[in-house]
Amino acid sequence: MSSSKGISGWSSRIRLRFWQGFLLGLLLVAWYVLTSPTLLPPIYFAEPNQAAFFFGEPLKVAERLWRWFATGEIYEHLWVTLVETLLAFLIGTVFGVVVGLWLALAPAASAILDPYIKAVNAMPRVILAPIFFVWFGLDIASKVALGVTLVFFIVFFNVYQGVSEVSPVVLANARMLGATPRQLLRHVYVPSAMSWVFASLHNSVGLAFVGAVVGEYLGSARGVGYLIHQAEGFFDMNTVVAGILLLTAFALTLDWAVGIAEKRLMVWQPRSSEAERT
Amino acid sequence: MIPALALENIDCTFASREDVSQRYTAVRGATLRIAEGEFVSVVGPTGCGKSTLLNVAAGLLRPSAGSVKVFGELLSGINSRAGYMFQAEALMPWRDTIENVIAGLEFRHVGREQAQARGRDWLRRVGLAGFEKRFPHQLSGGMRKRVALAQMLILNPQILLMDEPFSALDIQTRQLMENELLELWGADRKSVVFITHDLEEAISLSDRVVVLSAGPESHPIGDYAIDLPRPRDVAEIRLSPRFIEIHTRIWHAMKEEVLKGYEQQQRH
Numbered sequence: 001m002s003s004s005k006g007i008s009g010w011s012s013r014i015r016l017r018f019w020q021g022f023l024l025g026l027l028l029v030a031w032y033v034l035t036s037p038t039l040l041p042p043i044y045f046a047e048p049n050q051a052a053f054f055f056g057e058p059l060k061v062a063e064r065l066w067r068w069f070a071t072g073e074i075y076e077h078l079w080v081t082l083v084e085t086l087l088a089f090l091i092g093t094v095f096g097v098v099v100g101l102w103l104a105l106a107p108a109a110s111a112i113l114d115p116y117i118k119a120v121n122a123m124p125r126v127i128l129a130p131i132f133f134v135w136f137g138l139d140i141a142s143k144v145a146l147g148v149t150l151v152f153f154i155v156f157f158n159v160y161q162g163v164s165e166v167s168p169v170v171l172a173n174a175r176m177l178g179a180t181p182r183q184l185l186r187h188v189y190v191p192s193a194m195s196w197v198f199a200s201l202h203n204s205v206g207l208a209f210v211g212a213v214v215g216e217y218l219g220s221a222r223g224v225g226y227l228i229h230q231a232e233g234f235f236d237m238n239t240v241v242a243g244i245l246l247l248t249a250f251a252l253t254l255d256w257a258v259g260i261a262e263k264r265l266m267v268w269q270p271r272s273s274e275a276e277r278t
Numbered sequence: 279m280i281p282a283l284a285l286e287n288i289d290c291t292f293a294s295r296e297d298v299s300q301r302y303t304a305v306r307g308a309t310l311r312i313a314e315g316e317f318v319s320v321v322g323p324t325g326c327g328k329s330t331l332l333n334v335a336a337g338l339l340r341p342s343a344g345s346v347k348v349f350g351e352l353l354s355g356i357n358s359r360a361g362y363m364f365q366a367e368a369l370m371p372w373r374d375t376i377e378n379v380i381a382g383l384e385f386r387h388v389g390r391e392q393a394q395a396r397g398r399d400w401l402r403r404v405g406l407a408g409f410e411k412r413f414p415h416q417l418s419g420g421m422r423k424r425v426a427l428a429q430m431l432i433l434n435p436q437i438l439l440m441d442e443p444f445s446a447l448d449i450q451t452r453q454l455m456e457n458e459l460l461e462l463w464g465a466d467r468k469s470v471v472f473i474t475h476d477l478e479e480a481i482s483l484s485d486r487v488v489v490l491s492a493g494p495e496s497h498p499i500g501d502y503a504i505d506l507p508r509p510r511d512v513a514e515i516r517l518s519p520r521f522i523e524i525h526t527r528i529w530h531a532m533k534e535e536v537l538k539g540y541e542q543q544q545r546h
Contacts, residue, residue, distance in 0.1 A: 172338055173368035175356055177382035177433065187381070191372040268372045270415035 032058045056241040064242040078250065080223040084140055084212035085254070088147020089205055093197065095148065096155025101185070101193060104163035117156075125149045129218045138219050147211025154204045155197055162196030163189050198265050201258050209251055224250070280350040281311040282469035283335060283360075283437050288344035290330050304330045306495035308344075310488060312437070315467035319480035320498075321532065322490030323539025328473045329365070331490075332441050335471060336362050348437070361435035363426055365442040369414045375401065375425050376410040382433040400428040404458070420451040424458075431462065438463075438470045445474070456483060456512040464509060477532065481524055482512040489532050492539035500531045 033039055035057050037048040045051050068074035103110040129146050136142040166189060174188050216225025224247055231239035288308045294300035304327035312318050322328055333339035337357040346353040369378050380397040401407055404424040414422055444452045474480050480487045481504055489500035506515060515521050
């Protein structure tokens with residue numbers, strides 16, 4: 001992914017954007033033509049309305065999305081999903097950092113706990129959702145708990161890796177400069193581990209989001225996942241597709257925000273373009 | 279007079295990681311004394327345990343036998359009166375230049391403003407004024423060495439331990455750094471232990487050159503006073519007849535050890 005190649009780079013990027021947009025248009029047209037009950041004679045399905053039943057119709061999906069935002073009823077659900085995602089991300093990260101630092105710096109504890117960590121990590125954690133519903137109820141807390149179990153391990157393994165890969169020379173240098181063990185933790189181990197945590201930010205935010213949506217889908221009264229689940233109950237495919245598109249846009253926005261945060265927090269790390277110059 | 283740093287009969291034996299019964303003795307019976315204000319270089323073939331000896335002096339490594347005395351006091355733990363300049367990159371990559379330079383002051387709880395002022399002053403002294411906000415990866419190799427030098431000197435250590443600090447630099451930058459080191463050192467003559475495998479570098483910088491034998495069981499086999507006048511220019515002094523005379527003498531003694539060391543490496 002190289003950028004800045006003068007004028008030729010510009011025009012080729014516009015051409016790229018054009019073809020990307022063209023593909024999107026093509027997909028939408030194909031979707032419309034193939035699902036519209038009257039436009040084409042039924043190709044595969046016996047009944048003319050059946051294609052629309054299985055795949056939804058683009059105009060109706062758009063109308064549904066528009067109505068959600070026009071009436072404002074969607075904001076409450078989006079807000080709930082966002083809060084669940086952020087809480088799961090924050091709590092999971094804090095736990096991951098603390099436990100990761102502890103185990104990385106206490107080899108005995110890490111050796112004892114190793115098989116347990118492997119077991120819990122290997123377990124498909126989505127299956128814990130029903131247990132969390134019993135423990136925390138159907139409100140936000142159970143979704144946050146599910147997200148935390150997903151985020152924790154990503155962060156934990158990255159912190160563990162980050163601490164064990166601290167450069168021994170940097171460590172020795174800090175000790176020679178007079179750092180106490182506490183100062184080593186704060187000024188060498190934690191920053192080094194955080195660089196690994198930031199590197200996994202996209203992953204962990206994404207998994208927090210998965211936890212929130214899956215939790216809502218499995219049992220709740222609010223959130224975008226709940227909307228999808230409810231529509232499914234009525235075989236309302238248009239609303240299901242509208243919800244999926246909304247979640248996709250939501251995830252892309254989150255990813256974009258993470259990208260900006262990453263750029264600000266990781267200012268000390270060499271980027272490829274800069275490394276080339278020096 | 280009490281030496282600033284005295285390594286007495288140091289042994290360093292390492293157990294092999296794969297097989298504990300396999301032992302490797304890097305240093306055996308090494309004695310090295312550095313007077314106050316003396317600049318001593320330790321030269322020897324690669325892999326002869328030069329760095330091991332320096333780590334012992336720094337308190338980063340406990341010797342298997344022997345003792346380390348700093349101004350007459352027995353050393354235990356980190357040598358707090360010494361500054362260490364490493365061969366590899368030792369700056370904290372997540373700190374910008376000024377934050378790296380004042381790290382030691384921060385560890386000692388010096389006030390932020392005073393630390394910043396002193397840090398800026400040291401950056402100016404090593405020729406990096408205006409580079410305060412750069413991160414290590416944005417600096418050249420030579421600049422990073424200057425930051426490391428300032429980081430060490432800001433704490434005003436009485437003993438400087440330097441482990442081939444300039445070996446990764448190109449020859450011009452290296453001679454520039456050597457001259458700057460001599461200038462900074464000349465201002466308040468600290469005791470220096472300078473490790474190098476480059477005999478010319480050792481002679482042009484030092485008051486005394488100690489030659490180590492090839493490993494294993496490395497120990498000093500020669501001790502040469504360098505009576506070249508100061509102040510010196512490391513590029514020019516290499517051409518003086520006296521320098522060449524000294525160089526010939528030490529090289530004669532070293533050659534055999536270098537060959538031995540080379541053979542050792544071939545065998546491994």
